[in-house]
Amino acid sequence: MCFFIVLLFTFQSLAADETKFYVTRNIFHLGEESFAIFEMDTRSKYTIPKNSFSNSELTAVYAGVEENTTIVNFQVFRKRLLKFRIRALKHGTFFLPPISIEVNGRKFQPGSVQIQVLPRSQTAKSGNGSFFDRFFQFEGEDLPENADLRVLFQTSKKEAWVGEPIIGYFTLYYRDVRKPYFDRNPADSIQFPYFRSEVLSGVAVKVPDQVLYEGNIYDIAVYNKEIYSLIPLRPGEFHLGKTTFSLEGQLQSYFNVKTISTTPSKINVKNLPKYEGSFSGAVGKFKTHVKIKNDPNDIAVGDTLYLTLLVEGEGNLSAVSDPFSNVCKSEKNCAFRTTLYDTHRSWKFTELENSGYGFYSTARFEYGIPMTKAGVWKRDSVNFAFFNPDNASYQNINLEIPQVNVSETKQNSGHGDSLKEKRGNENSSWTNPFLYFGFLGLILLIFWIRFRSRNSDGDWVSLENIPWVFSIFALPTLKELDLRLGSKRGLVLKQSLLSKGISEPDASFLANLSRTETNFVEVLARLNSDQRKSLLHISKRILKKLKEEDR
Numbered sequence: 001m002c003f004f005i006v007l008l009f010t011f012q013s014l015a016a017d018e019t020k021f022y023v024t025r026n027i028f029h030l031g032e033e034s035f036a037i038f039e040m041d042t043r044s045k046y047t048i049p050k051n052s053f054s055n056s057e058l059t060a061v062y063a064g065v066e067e068n069t070t071i072v073n074f075q076v077f078r079k080r081l082l083k084f085r086i087r088a089l090k091h092g093t094f095f096l097p098p099i100s101i102e103v104n105g106r107k108f109q110p111g112s113v114q115i116q117v118l119p120r121s122q123t124a125k126s127g128n129g130s131f132f133d134r135f136f137q138f139e140g141e142d143l144p145e146n147a148d149l150r151v152l153f154q155t156s157k158k159e160a161w162v163g164e165p166i167i168g169y170f171t172l173y174y175r176d177v178r179k180p181y182f183d184r185n186p187a188d189s190i191q192f193p194y195f196r197s198e199v200l201s202g203v204a205v206k207v208p209d210q211v212l213y214e215g216n217i218y219d220i221a222v223y224n225k226e227i228y229s230l231i232p233l234r235p236g237e238f239h240l241g242k243t244t245f246s247l248e249g250q251l252q253s254y255f256n257v258k259t260i261s262t263t264p265s266k267i268n269v270k271n272l273p274k275y276e277g278s279f280s281g282a283v284g285k286f287k288t289h290v291k292i293k294n295d296p297n298d299i300a301v302g303d304t305l306y307l308t309l310l311v312e313g314e315g316n317l318s319a320v321s322d323p324f325s326n327v328c329k330s331e332k333n334c335a336f337r338t339t340l341y342d343t344h345r346s347w348k349f350t351e352l353e354n355s356g357y358g359f360y361s362t363a364r365f366e367y368g369i370p371m372t373k374a375g376v377w378k379r380d381s382v383n384f385a386f387f388n389p390d391n392a393s394y395q396n397i398n399l400e401i402p403q404v405n406v407s408e409t410k411q412n413s414g415h416g417d418s419l420k421e422k423r424g425n426e427n428s429s430w431t432n433p434f435l436y437f438g439f440l441g442l443i444l445l446i447f448w449i450r451f452r453s454r455n456s457d458g459d460w461v462s463l464e465n466i467p468w469v470f471s472i473f474a475l476p477t478l479k480e481l482d483l484r485l486g487s488k489r490g491l492v493l494k495q496s497l498l499s500k501g502i503s504e505p506d507a508s509f510l511a512n513l514s515r516t517e518t519n520f521v522e523v524l525a526r527l528n529s530d531q532r533k534s535l536l537h538i539s540k541r542i543l544k545k546l547k548e549e550d551r
Helices: 002-017 130-135 417-429 433-452 465-485 491-501 506-511 519-524 530-549
Strands: 021-024 028-029 034-041 052-055 057-074 075-088 092-095 100-104 106-107 114-118 148-155 157-160 164-177 181-184 194-200 210-213 218-231 234-238 245-247 258-261 265-272 282-291 304-316 340-353 357-370 375-377 381-387 393-399 404-406
Touching: 021 028, 028 210, 075 114, 106 417, 148 218, 148 265, 148 433, 164 245, 181 491, 282 357, 282 393, 465 519, 465 530, 491 506, 506 519, 506 530
Parallel strands: 028 114, 157 265, 282 381
Antiparallel strands: 021 034, 034 075, 052 057, 057 075, 092 114, 100 106, 148 164, 164 218, 181 245, 194 218, 210 218, 234 265, 245 258, 282 304, 304 357, 340 357, 375 404, 381 393
């Protein structure tokens, strides 16, 4: 048994020390470059004896280190990548010079690797360099010659009615290149002519991994940071989503930041047919509920009857103002004198009854109606008309208002006494001794934290130095920062922050920290105390600046 345990730990140690070697491109044109990559576990300790290795045909120069995170079946694998840039002096077939490094005190040298260098391509040229290359002061790569990158704006429908909500989102189409980082240029507005637009929160669109477009197979990635709800305001043919995106190559396919214009989506908006009568403005499929909030057995002359009208269903209710507004307009002595004292609207993008996805809307209207005489109070039903896009026709619902018996005086005379008794019980609850002990314990906890926060000289120390207190204050701020910045990393992140008025030191600080982790909450775990404080203070300044711009 002991032998088995020793063998198991030995195997784990060997697995942690495993080092891999590969070349990103074994065939490339003269004037272009490839990378030799050493891949190892992040816990491994490494040493690079020489920064460059060369023979008469090829040169491999150290180009920096990065960390890569991969999630497979909900298991996280983190790898450290050492990069060597391969440059050729002439075309032909050669062997890579013997590159070696030390991993955990042992020398690691891969076997012979053959490289084929083709004659110089007419389109091969050097660019200004990517963020990584400029950081290490090496010449960067251009976008590969055969790479095809497009950003398309897509909508859930190509035809819609005026007032019918649809979904719009951006997708990246790419082929012959690894998926790059991409983000919308914040300095360039999005064109949604004659549409009301709103960014949906907590919504992600799923699409196939590949699609046939214009005769070619493309890989697809959705820009889930911005999913839009769009409501057409007038009929016509429109092109939606014209703007620009910034793209930058990831590891093993680096290229300079490239700005491309989006391909807009063409949509045809149809006008609603004419309707003889009072149209509510609702577009979709809806149902209604009317109920009385009072006790129907305890309504007397002089009381106010409170009614609630709820309209809900699939579609758009933003144009509905007051379904009872047309009642009794022509009658002088109308008993149905309503006062609309409160309204509430909400809608959300969710799964609908037909297993599809769309908007579920609710509109609630609160009314007050004075009771002026005794007897049976009853009003006729009110018509509520909405347009159903599925069958392209109008539908009507009769809003049935319940009847009530209005008495001369209050029937429940003990109602006031019971109300006083209830309030008395509520007040007496504050005399509960457990509340006093709980309040006293809270005060003692605050004083204990202050006492523990003194340093050796007796001065007060910031509560940020207490790890668990710091986490309480820092994590909500960093989560909000991750939500606002999305997937931007490196130079794309820095350019985005600078365009929003963030100072260059703050933008550079976040850009440098974001090169290895997927979000700033993970970054926090590897920082020391001073770095954590700097990250928190800079994050607060940036969030304050972004919130000011939103206003």
